[in-house]
Amino acid sequence: MYGTADAQRIKGSDTLLPLTQELAEEYLAEHPDREVIVTGGGTGVGLAALPEKTTDIAMASRRIKFSEKMKFAEINLDAKEVIVAYDALAVVVNPSNPVDSLTREQLEAIFRGKITNWKEVGGEDRKIVVYSRETSSGTYEFFKESVLDNKNYMSSILSMPATGAIIQSVRQTKGAIGYIGLAYLNRYVKALAVSYDSGGHYAYPSVATAADGTYPIVRPLYYYYDAAREAAVSPFISFALSPKGQESVLGQGFVPVK
Amino acid sequence: MKRFLERAVKWLLTASGFVTSLVILLIIAFLFTEGAGLFREHVLEDGYVLVLNRENTVKELSAAEIKAIFDEDVTNWNELGGPDMAIGTFRLEDADDYFTEEQLGPQYENAGSLIAALVESRPGMIAFIPESMLPEDPNLNFIKDKTISPGEVLAGSEWFPTATPAPLFGIWPLLSGTLWVSLFAILFALPFGISIAVYMAEVASGRVRNILKPIIELLNGIPSVVYGFFGLIVIVPLLQQVFGLPVGESGLAGSIVLAIMALPTIVTVAEDAMRNCPRSLREASLALGATKWQTISRVVIPASMSGIASGVVLGIGRAIGETMAVLMVTGNAAVVPTSILEPLRTIPATIAAELGEAPAGGAHYQSLFLLGVILFFITFIINLCVEYISSRSKAKYN
Numbered sequence: 001m002y003g004t005a006d007a008q009r010i011k012g013s014d015t016l017l018p019l020t021q022e023l024a025e026e027y028l029a030e031h032p033d034r035e036v037i038v039t040g041g042g043t044g045v046g047l048a049a050l051p052e053k054t055t056d057i058a059m060a061s062r063r064i065k066f067s068e069k070m071k072f073a074e075i076n077l078d079a080k081e082v083i084v085a086y087d088a089l090a091v092v093v094n095p096s097n098p099v100d101s102l103t104r105e106q107l108e109a110i111f112r113g114k115i116t117n118w119k120e121v122g123g124e125d126r127k128i129v130v131y132s133r134e135t136s137s138g139t140y141e142f143f144k145e146s147v148l149d150n151k152n153y154m155s156s157i158l159s160m161p162a163t164g165a166i167i168q169s170v171r172q173t174k175g176a177i178g179y180i181g182l183a184y185l186n187r188y189v190k191a192l193a194v195s196y197d198s199g200g201h202y203a204y205p206s207v208a209t210a211a212d213g214t215y216p217i218v219r220p221l222y223y224y225y226d227a228a229r230e231a232a233v234s235p236f237i238s239f240a241l242s243p244k245g246q247e248s249v250l251g252q253g254f255v256p257v258k
Numbered sequence: 259m260k261r262f263l264e265r266a267v268k269w270l271l272t273a274s275g276f277v278t279s280l281v282i283l284l285i286i287a288f289l290f291t292e293g294a295g296l297f298r299e300h301v302l303e304d305g306y307v308l309v310l311n312r313e314n315t316v317k318e319l320s321a322a323e324i325k326a327i328f329d330e331d332v333t334n335w336n337e338l339g340g341p342d343m344a345i346g347t348f349r350l351e352d353a354d355d356y357f358t359e360e361q362l363g364p365q366y367e368n369a370g371s372l373i374a375a376l377v378e379s380r381p382g383m384i385a386f387i388p389e390s391m392l393p394e395d396p397n398l399n400f401i402k403d404k405t406i407s408p409g410e411v412l413a414g415s416e417w418f419p420t421a422t423p424a425p426l427f428g429i430w431p432l433l434s435g436t437l438w439v440s441l442f443a444i445l446f447a448l449p450f451g452i453s454i455a456v457y458m459a460e461v462a463s464g465r466v467r468n469i470l471k472p473i474i475e476l477l478n479g480i481p482s483v484v485y486g487f488f489g490l491i492v493i494v495p496l497l498q499q500v501f502g503l504p505v506g507e508s509g510l511a512g513s514i515v516l517a518i519m520a521l522p523t524i525v526t527v528a529e530d531a532m533r534n535c536p537r538s539l540r541e542a543s544l545a546l547g548a549t550k551w552q553t554i555s556r557v558v559i560p561a562s563m564s565g566i567a568s569g570v571v572l573g574i575g576r577a578i579g580e581t582m583a584v585l586m587v588t589g590n591a592a593v594v595p596t597s598i599l600e601p602l603r604t605i606p607a608t609i610a611a612e613l614g615e616a617p618a619g620g621a622h623y624q625s626l627f628l629l630g631v632i633l634f635f636i637t638f639i640i641n642l643c644v645e646y647i648s649s650r651s652k653a654k655y656n
Contacts, residue, residue: 161610
């Protein structure tokens, strides 16, 4: 309200938050006269703020839902979609687990509670403890779409409030399995190779395998904005898509668009 | 001038009393209207329909049945009272498997009629598609779209708020999880809290009390997320080893953290109540020849029962409403708990974790408000109980 006329408010997904903050810092270093305000809150919050005009760009870690699109249509808001980066999800287990790779079908069965012991997928005789993100996170939705073929997780799944909590739990639980963003991968957890062609080809998650398409669990991350206000938001978005912006994308552990 | 000042102060006090009450009532009204809105929402996601082949006689499906169909847990229509046909499911995401890009058209303008034709040609198929995509007067059967029923919500045992086509809002696992973890927290905190309070009020010397009291009150000043982190890093692995559990995040871990958090409240309030026990009662008891211990157990504790009870309730209140610490250590599995060593999910943790991403005004959003209403009723009932206990013990000793 008190900022300059072209102040940009960006709100939404917590997955995109650190990346967007870095992009905003670099953008401001180049254009000190502009103003950019970045806040998180979640994909749903960002997309709800767009029609209320309390944000200029909504960050989203999932595609806009049909119901949200209908809300936009009610007030004749034409939302434009831009993919700023790709994020690969790594399936992680405790480092002591001898299992190295799983197929999509095995992962689906594990996360749906049809396989409950590691020995069924070639591991030790140990109960599988399945960790997931909260139901409302974009990561949860994407994993469900991609790995679970849109079926529901089992109801006894352990849902953790944040990626950090999943890492901590997988690290201290021997039979654990969970999924985290590629950027969060560290030495305390072991990433699994995943195959989407029933065991034909396995790929470990990395920026390189995600970029060349051999690693299958990759999701796009979006910016949404009002098409009528394209002129106001386009400088920032073109900066994000520029080679320099995409360098930050890579630096944050995401996969660049080009 | 002085009288004017006095009147101004009086007016100010009255106004602040009324304004506070009004704000509280407004918050409650807001909570109730948002929560009740859930029962006006439809079972299916807004703007979508479920269509069937004309030959299929099934007319109605509950949310749980829809979920079972799309999860492929139910594979034949005769299990749902329909004809003996295998179930085939269709979602928009499956369009690529059935049609080519050219068939669908650049803006997917042919998608609606193609899907309608597909369902017409396959007797066992059920399709979940936007209503706006369907052609006019399709030769198809529709599943009747009902509003969400209170029975399904209050007695339902599955919490899948983001499932498509039909989310499930069974709150029973969350409600039982909350009560279960709070019950155990109080079971741990109560004996400890009361014994510490008795020790500090009656046994400890002035010097010891002056050291102990600030330390215990220090517990109140620790942010709950710090307790949560402590629980996740220390208590969870400890329980895992001690009980040999496959997973350490459990109701027990939550109860222990909550018990630690409720302790300072219970201790402080109960100790104050005991120290405020009238000197005359104490002296009368001692004069009758009672020992110190007899005086404590037969006179001081019964006489300060109302204060102890309110301390306990404030402690329970903290335990039931606690969010962050529980969110981090209980594992948040939405299943009805059968033992305290299993993961469970509480109401406040659910609200905190899900409200941020729930589309505003939708069924999920309103279901979280409904959870708020239920939490409100739980604490309301507990408060009533305390009022009752303390009024009874007051009547006895006055």
